[in-house]
Amino acid sequence: MNDSNHIEPFYPSWLTIAQKELGVSEIKGSKHNDRILEYHEATTLRATEDEVPWCSSFVVWCMEQAGQGSTKSAAARSWLKYGSELKVPAFFCIAVLSRGSNPKSGHVGFIVHEGKDKILLLGGNQGDKVSIASFKKSQVISYRWP
8 A cells, every 4th residue: 555645764875875884893903804994995095904993984985885975085074075064964964073182083974863962973983883873062073965
């Protein structure tokens, strides 16, 4: 039966791709997770260890897999120059965050929930794995859309 009042949720292809990666995690020690190395391979850095920060490598890989293009950079703040800036967050957009006091450090992921003071990001290298984690909105530098 076709229910014309039923609306299927919209998930952009990059989010569907990212969701399938949930749980991918670093391997402690001298061995490295081949999937994380694949994320790195999508960047110009092409790191060969899964301990190298990989949040941006994950977003690059997801966006490239989705045919959206990317910054090809392993630097989280490279996403400040990607796509269009949004004045307010939109579900599934890319959020670029500050990290600590170093103006070059950052974090990047996909917004999956927005609260009053926090956002939930689906991202890589969150607790050394692909996961959903909470961040303060005050850390957000920019919201981006392809």
